[in-house]
Amino acid sequence: MFRHQKELQFEVKVERPDAVLARQVQELLGGQFGEMSVMMQYLFQGFNCRGEEKYKDMLMDIGTEEIGHVEMLCNLISQLLDGVSPAEQIEAAKDPMTAAIMGGTNPQHLIVSGLGATPKDSNGVPWNSGYIAASGNLLADFRANLNAESQGRLQVARVYEMTTDEGVRSVFRNMIARDRYHQYQWMAAIAELEEKNGVAVPGSFPPEAEMDSQQHAYEFWDLSAGTQSSEGLWAQGSAPDGTGDFMYLKDPLPIGKKPNPNPPHFSTHNDINL
Template sequence: MFRHQKELQFEVKVERPDPQLAKHIQELLGGQFGEMSVMMQYLFQGWNCRGNEKYKDMLMDIGTEEIGHVEMLCSLICQLLDGASPEQQAEAAKDPTLAAIMGGINPQHLIVSGLGATPKDSQGVPWNAGYIVASGNLLADMRANLNAESQGRLQVARIYHMTKDEGVRATFRKMLARDRYHQYQWMAAISELEEKNGVVVPASFPPEAEKESQPHALEFWDLSEGEESSTGLWATGSAPDGTGDFVYLPDPAPQGNIPDPIVPAPELHHDLDGQATNK
């Protein structure tokens, strides 16, 4: 059950309208790494979680908080659009400099949403459920969550420097602080799961199940010019799970065959030479 409270998690109060900034903030709302994505990602991971209830409870806690962050961004966008009427745009267009600035606004904020936020990114691309990860594997999902929070915080930090509006910046600082904590949280969960099950996903398919292919799990194939990559721990160190030492291959050779596919039947009109064969 969800219940809405009228108060926002943190105060949102801008100093002045800024339609162009509102367009940028749409990325933080409906972009690939926006708040809508982490909200849906954590909630679906939580709804689908089976087993240890502490992970499910944590996912639902943070997913529900992210609903609040979506609402904060919607409020922020709405406030930045206050006063962005068609008449004001027409007046601004008389000044070439102002016209250039106002030309960067999102026309859908006027045409579609009536000066409101939309579930889209800064280019007007609708939010996509394909942005989220909810695999049912806890370690894989927690790693995806760490990446999502890392990318999201990065984008907030970038837009933070695009404005001098202290009200907007204050809201962003709250989000940056919470995103920092969420990174700590996923790191802690990842560490706990790695200690329990190992570092490789899925733990239920152990290295010995790879049989004759096990040595390939320790090889670094250098497939680009130069050998700078040979100095990294991924090429000279040991596997984190203690299964062996990495091997650097400076000039790896293919170990497979040349594909020789069967030519399809002529009725498929492929215009290929040769006859259909059965090899």
């Protein structure tokens, strides 16, 4: 059960309208790594979670918080669009310099949403569920969550540098701080699961089950010009789980044979030379 509370998690109060910034904030709302994505990702991971109750509870806690972040950004976009009318924009656009600036506004804010936020990115591309990961494997999902929070915090920090509005920056600082905590949170959860199930996903398919292919789990194949990649920890030393040692392979040769597929049935009308 969800219950809406009218107060926002953090204060949202802009100093002045800014339609161009409103468009930029749309990326933080409905972009691939926006708040809608983490909201849906955490909630669906929580809805589908089976097993230890603490993981489900954590996912529902943070997923519900992200609903609040979506609401905050919708309020922020609305405030940035306050006082903007179609007639005023048309009149202002008669000035060449203003017209150039207004080219960065989002026309859908006027035409489609009536000066409100939309579930889309900064270019008007609709948010879609393909942005989220909810596999049922907690370690795999939590790693996806860490990536989502890393990318999300990066994008908020970039938009932060695009404005001097202290009210907007205050909202962003709160979001950046929460995203930092969420990264800590996923790191802690990942470390706990790695300690319990191993570092490779899925832990239920152990290295010994790979049988004759196990040696390839430790080989770094140099397949591009240069040998600088040999200097990384991924090409020397031991695997994180201690099951083997890495090996650097310079100019590796293919192990398989050249494929020789059978011609398709004539009824497919493929253009091939028989």
